[in-house]
Amino acid sequence: MMSRMWWSLVTAAAVVLVGCGGNGGGPSGGAAGNGDAQAIAAARGLTPDDVTAALKTYMPTGRHDDYIMFSSGGHSGQVFVIGLPSMRLIRSIAVFTPEPWQGWGYGVGDEILEAGYVNGNELSWGDTHHPALSETNGDYDGEYCFINDKANARVAVIDLKDFETKQIVKNPIANNDHGGTMVTPNTEYIIEGGQYATPLGNEYAPIDEYNESYRGMVTLWKFDRSAGRIDESQSFALELPPYWQDIFDAGKLASEGWIFGNSFNTELATGGIESGNAPFEAGASQRDADYLHIIDLPKAEAAFRAGKTSKINGFAVISLDTCVKEGILFFAPEPKSPHGVDVAPKGDFIVVSGKLDPHVTIYSIDRIKQAIADKNWEPDQYGVPVLDQDAVVEAQVELGLGPLHTQFDDKGYAYTSLFLDTAVARWTLGGDYESLNPDVAWSLVTKIPVHYNVGHIAASEGDTVSPDGNYLVSLNKWSVDRFFPPGPLLPQNFQLIDIAESGDKMQLLYDMPIGIGEPHYAQIVKADKLSPWTVYPEIGWDPLTQKVDSNAAKAGGERVVRQGRNVDIYMTAIRSHFTPEHVAINQGDHVRWHITNVERAEDATHGFALPAHNVNLSLEPGEAVTFEFDADQAGVFSYYCSEFCSALHLEMAGYLMVKPTAL
Numbered sequence: 253m254m255s256r257m258w259w260s261l262v263t264a265a266a267v268v269l270v271g272c273g274g275n276g277g278g279p280s281g282g283a284a285g286n287g288d289a290q291a292i293a294a295a296r297g298l299t300p301d302d303v304t305a306a307l308k309t310y311m312p313t314g315r316h317d318d319y320i321m322f323s324s325g326g327h328s329g330q331v332f333v334i335g336l337p338s339m340r341l342i343r344s345i346a347v348f349t350p351e352p353w354q355g356w357g358y359g360v361g362d363e364i365l366e367a368g369y370v371n372g373n374e375l376s377w378g379d380t381h382h383p384a385l386s387e388t389n390g391d392y393d394g395e396y397c398f399i400n401d402k403a404n405a406r407v408a409v410i411d412l413k414d415f416e417t418k419q420i421v422k423n424p425i426a427n428n429d430h431g432g433t434m435v436t437p438n439t440e441y442i443i444e445g446g447q448y449a450t451p452l453g454n455e456y457a458p459i460d461e462y463n464e465s466y467r468g469m470v471t472l473w474k475f476d477r478s479a480g481r482i483d484e485s486q487s488f489a490l491e492l493p494p495y496w497q498d499i500f501d502a503g504k505l506a507s508e509g510w511i512f513g514n515s516f517n518t519e520l521a522t523g524g525i526e527s528g529n530a531p532f533e534a535g536a537s538q539r540d541a542d543y544l545h546i547i548d549l550p551k552a553e554a555a556f557r558a559g560k561t562s563k564i565n566g567f568a569v570i571s572l573d574t575c576v577k578e579g580i581l582f583f584a585p586e587p588k589s590p591h592g593v594d595v596a597p598k599g600d601f602i603v604v605s606g607k608l609d610p611h612v613t614i615y616s617i618d619r620i621k622q623a624i625a626d627k628n629w630e631p632d633q634y635g636v637p638v639l640d641q642d643a644v645v646e647a648q649v650e651l652g653l654g655p656l657h658t659q660f661d662d663k664g665y666a667y668t669s670l671f672l673d674t675a676v677a678r679w680t681l682g683g684d685y686e687s688l689n690p691d692v693a694w695s696l697v698t699k700i701p702v703h704y705n706v707g708h709i710a711a712s713e714g715d716t717v718s719p720d721g722n723y724l725v726s727l728n729k730w731s732v733d734r735f736f737p738p739g740p741l742l743p744q745n746f747q748l749i750d751i752a753e754s755g756d757k758m759q760l761l762y763d764m765p766i767g768i769g770e771p772h773y774a775q776i777v778k779a780d781k782l783s784p785w786t787v788y789p790e791i792g793w794d795p796l797t798q799k800v801d802s803n804a805a806k807a808g809g810e811r812v813v814r815q816g817r818n819v820d821i822y823m824t825a826i827r828s829h830f831t832p833e834h835v836a837i838n839q840g841d842h843v844r845w846h847i848t849n850v851e852r853a854e855d856a857t858h859g860f861a862l863p864a865h866n867v868n869l870s871l872e873p874g875e876a877v878t879f880e881f882d883a884d885q886a887g888v889f890s891y892y893c894s895e896f897c898s899a900l901h902l903e904m905a906g907y908l909m910v911k912p913t914a915l
């Protein structure tokens with residue numbers, strides 16, 4: 253079956269790769285295993301490409317990945333942390349959805365989740381779309397990650413010291429979002445753009461008042477890096493026409509200070525298929541062009557500082573009229589039901605993909621500035637200046653069907669996902685990037701098929717000022733036949749693609765099923781930019797404040813303190829016991845339970861599960877947690893450690909005895 257020539261290809265590839273890895277094995281390094289490897293490859297029916305793909309992605313035990321991908325978790329409401337090139341899922345970070353392993357919503361993080369409730373309505377999920385790593389000078393700095401919840405217009409802050417969610421803010425004027433989160437080059441602001449226009453502030457207005465009463469928006473959340481929190485008092489929104497705004501991106505370098513966003517219903521369609529109206533999918537796709545939104549951030553900030561705002565639900569909003577009058581907002585025509593808007597690494601070009609147009613359209617920031625200076629515009633029906641399309645477009649490149657999202661590398665290439673072609677296109681940028689690539693500027697180089705129907709793509713550091721150009725992940729919406737079918741609900745498929753070589757060479761390396769929600773965007777950062785703690789810095793650490801809680805339970809200070817009906821329990825956890833092991837209280841007491849994990853060893857996490865009270869904690873080494881409840885149930889409740897922490901883990905238990913009021 254297998255010719256010698258075939259195998260020599262495999263071994264040559266293997267030797268080259270071993271050499272590249274710096275292991276210096278040489279031919280003899282693999283010689284002992286050659287016969288076995290050859291037999292294995294033959295028995296498994298692996299092609300030479302399969303073998304090189306395996307060699308490029310396999311991680312021997314204990315070796316860490318070179319890159320970390322932060323992926324949205326879609327409907328799971330979480331963020332997934334995945335190592336590249338192995339595509340191993342390392343962690344799911346609990347954000348909008350309670351998650352018991354991390355204790356999130358089961359005694360830990362409850363106040364943060366509650367801050368994201370809408371009018372007191374408990375929300376126990378989110379639809380996360382676009383993670384954004386914090387940036388310094390347009391490069392990932394590894395400190396924070398932000399993520400939006402499309403379903404409820406919320407934004408969360410994750411601290412990458414411990415990969416835990418620290419804040420959820422609910423947008424006070426919108427009930428859904430999509431153009432978030434993206435950050436400005438020094439994380440001054442986190443952008444959250446809306447999607448489906450509604451009356452702002454959750455007011456009521458009938459749909460036939462759509463043009464007058466419904467509005468779009470973009471919110472600029474001010475990030476206070478020293479506090480690690482969004483500062484709502486320094487944040488504001490822009491009122492936008494009720495075109496359905498889509499994705500936003502922040503300018504950088506040449507375009508620093510500008511913000512760009514798409515829209516896809518400049519038709520102002522209002523749907524109503526059941527009444528014989530054109531459905532949204534047709535009504536919102538009539539025109540040849542929608543509007544690229546171009547926002548002058550310094551002017552918007554100046555208007556906010558000067559108090560040229562009104563308040564909606566107590567939140568500062570710059571009205572549409574003020575946006576026009578102050579020269580904050582401009583439009584440029586963009587074909588045709590656009591989706592992605594992506595700023596090139598030097599900030600000089602803005603790439604827009606029209607879902608119904610086979611081209612990507614590239615705008616130049618220089619041309620945009622010139623058109624604004626020349627007042628080369630016509631107002632739209634809301635008075636917003638629409639810049640002349642020919643004046644601002646630098647180039648168009650025909651790529652194929654259904655272009656969505658674009659990323660960049662270090663070789664002067666851009667990559668665009670093609671949903672309908674179910675492929676990723678590699679194409680050449682012009683201008684300053686031409687010297688980097690050997691091909692003709694502004695032209696398609698090659699396409700690689702993916703499986704199937706790609707939404708976003710993420711290249712390593714591919715949306716920063718210095719893309720790294722080694723890997724690209726295709727976040728495919730459909731997997732169809734790629735995996736064992738676990739019933740009719742199939743996983744999504746992340747495909748890892750090697751983009752290190754120029755020209756028409758790109759290699760598909762790995763398929764990773766995602767069976768826990770539909771991710772949208774992801775960002776890939778070099779692992780050495782992250783420096784997470786492996787134990788909390790000091791015993792008694794409160795992850796919410798990121799400092800020692802002076803009220804935390806301490807070793808030797810374990811006790812139960814009663815003041816009237818209020819009971820404070822101070823408890824420590826260490827392999828393999830809780831102290832105290834008996835806690836006796838009375839029915840009707842209000843309990844504040846403080847537990848500190850006093851371990852200093854890496855990975856010495858304890859759990860704390862309390863039956864009948866919906867409590868489970870994850871107590872990482874050093875961590876102190878306080879949770880509260882009313883002891884309204886009498887009885888004996890056996891609490892136990894819910895992490896298998898030691899040989900005597902099962903013995904790590906105790907009794908909560910709640911004496912009935914009658915006794």
Ligand code: K7E
Pocket residue numbers: 381382430499591656657707708771772773
């Ligand atoms: Cu294209 Cu929400 Cu960015 Cu999905 S979005 S793919």
Ligand code: CUA
Pocket residue numbers: 826827828857858859893894895896897898901902904
């Ligand atoms: Cu502590 Cu199991």
